Amino acid sequence: MQRNRIVIDCDPGIDDTFALIxxxxxxxVAGIVAVGGNTGLQFTSRNARYVTELTxxxxxxxxxGYDQPILGNAVRAEYVHGVGGLGDLDIPEQKKxxxxxxxxxxxxxxxxxENDVSLVAIGPLTNVAQALLKEPELxxxxxxxxxxxxxxxCGNQSPVAEFNIAADPEAAKIVMESGIPIRMFGLxxxxxxxxxxxxxxxxxxxxNKVG
Known part of the structure; x- marks a missing residue:
């Protein structure tokens, strides 16, 4: 059976790590793009590679991709995910x-x-928005x-905002107004x-290793 082909843009993080697995x-999965979000890009990109080795x-x-939002300072969730994004888990040096x-x-x-590839964005929308700005035909x-x-x-970052949107609201606005069909899975x-x-x-x- 043919499987759906996707690109994943993510900020792993505990939640995104399970999603990737x-x-x-x-x-x-045609490729994984890391973005700064739950923690910094140096850790989200490492954690994404870690998942490919685990699996x-x-x-x-x-x-x-990008570590910082389009405007303003980065919003992190290290108080939830830990500085490295996976709690206190000791991540080995990645060969990949x-x-x-x-x-x-x-x-x-x-x-x-390519045709028939869907985009799955489960972190802040910075990379997606920057891609649309760089190539409007996208x-x-x-x-x-x-x-x-x-x-x-109610949101989880504030009473009116969920984290992934609040982390880069300008990027979210660009993506939402792009005209691309969107399916949102909220809190x-x-x-x-x-x-x-x-x-x-x-x-x-x-x-096993994943467990």
Whole structure:
């Protein structure tokens, strides 16, 4: 069965790390682009590479995008994810290297030259917005963007803002006004997917590298 082909733009982070593991197993991942968000780019790009090693998929290229939002200072969630993005987990030095091409250039190259690839953006939308600013024709080439962000009710970064949107609101505005079809999965959806102590114990009991 043919699997959906996607590019993932993310800021792993504990939540995005689990998302990457699931996507790599279930979908055809054309590439991963890291963005500064939950923690700085040096850690989000490292964590993305770490996931490809954990899952045995070092053939998936990982690119570094932007660390800072379009305007203003970076908003981080290190109080949730830890400075390194994965709590107190001791991450070994990664053998897999980042691609030399900038993540934004990879986004442009991929979507300008390939068909039937969807964009999954589960971090701040900085890279996506910068790609649209650099190549305006890109909005005609991306069939849809699936976004983890926003909230139908109360936010988690402030009473009126969810973290991924609040981390770069200017980028979010650019993406939302691009005309590209968008499917958003906000806090009203993501908060239905909690992981408690029982689930953690089940993962540990698996006994493999991911567990």
């Amino acid at each position: 699931l996507c790599i197993k279930k979908l055809d 045995g998929r070092t053939d998936i290229s990982v690119y570094a 290297q980042l691609e030399k091409e900038h993540g934004v250039d990879f986004l442009i190259r991929t979507f300008m030259n 909005k005609k080439r991306i069939p849809e963007i699936l976004i983890m962000g926003g909230a139908a009710f 009203n959806a993501t908060r239905q997917n909690w992981m408690g102590e029982e689930q953690v114990r089940e993962l540990r009991a698996v006994g």
